[in-house]
Amino acid sequence: YRKLPVLSVAPGTNSKGGKTARSSLSSLMPAWLDGNMGRVSAMGMGDDTAQVTPKEFVTKMIEKSGVEVILGECTGVETDDDNQVTAVTYTDRETKDQCTLEADTVVVSAGPWSCIAEDWFDTVDLPMEGVKSTSIVWEKKDNVDATALFCGEDNRFGTHLEVYPRPDNSIYICGIGGSDYISTSELKAGAFREECNAKEDRVKAASDAFKQMSATYRDAELEKVQACMRPCPPDAKPYMGSIPGYKGAYINAGHNCWGIAWAPACGKAMSELIIDGESSIDLRPFDPARFTTKVSGRGRKRRGESVGEQW
Numbered sequence: 001y002r003k004l005p006v007l008s009v010a011p012g013t014n015s016k017g018g019k020t021a022r023s024s025l026s027s028l029m030p031a032w033l034d035g036n037m038g039r040v041s042a043m044g045m046g047d048d049t050a051q052v053t054p055k056e057f058v059t060k061m062i063e064k065s066g067v068e069v070i071l072g073e074c075t076g077v078e079t080d081d082d083n084q085v086t087a088v089t090y091t092d093r094e095t096k097d098q099c100t101l102e103a104d105t106v107v108v109s110a111g112p113w114s115c116i117a118e119d120w121f122d123t124v125d126l127p128m129e130g131v132k133s134t135s136i137v138w139e140k141k142d143n144v145d146a147t148a149l150f151c152g153e154d155n156r157f158g159t160h161l162e163v164y165p166r167p168d169n170s171i172y173i174c175g176i177g178g179s180d181y182i183s184t185s186e187l188k189a190g191a192f193r194e195e196c197n198a199k200e201d202r203v204k205a206a207s208d209a210f211k212q213m214s215a216t217y218r219d220a221e222l223e224k225v226q227a228c229m230r231p232c233p234p235d236a237k238p239y240m241g242s243i244p245g246y247k248g249a250y251i252n253a254g255h256n257c258w259g260i261a262w263a264p265a266c267g268k269a270m271s272e273l274i275i276d277g278e279s280s281i282d283l284r285p286f287d288p289a290r291f292t293t294k295v296s297g298r299g300r301k302r303r304g305e306s307v308g309e310q311w
Contacts (some may be wrong), residue, residue: 075089
């Protein structure tokens, strides 16, 4: 990770806000924030605010751990007569072979698509909504100042931009608006799992909104346009814990846009639960079975109130 300051920036139609900020927040204002804006204020000075870049973080964690990564589509979990996990079945990504990987412990951690686990373990319902959101990455420039921005609602473009300069001198932007909502049944069928494309109208909206704030980037090119799928359980809380009625079965999923930031703490909590039998933090609010209510026999019903799009 790296520490960096964070600014709150209101949209504007002239450079007045920027000029005022350069006088009062000169040490925090990045050189590329040189366009039209409203009020600018400091949210973090850089001593208590920091960023991680997801791909870099995950790659380093894999290298440090020394684990072997197998790419494929999980198709199920095998158990013995006592409901003890014995293996995972999957389709190899390259060969398309049907494979079995022996295991006595399984952690389902597949983002929004983790809801398929309710078909593998008949003691839980795992309602999930996928929020499919577009993002963009601007081309690399020399010596891009590391200051992140959280921008106010810009009704001209339907955006509320979040702007993150990265260590490789590119700039990642999300908060573009126009998200799509993907149901549990669609996610279980694999919707957008292999290909998650950006919405072109939102790419243009985000580009135009950012160019209003940054004259430096008005002639720049986009390096990448993309979309992600945020995993959102109905109550805005992740699923973390053991699967009831099974031995060696766990889930750690549904962290919305906070998955990367929360990953180290959640990983530690889950490892304690698996290895020591209990976590050092209270995981009861994240009970995987909280939406599962017995009605009669093996019947179940879902409960819970949707909290809408979560931030």
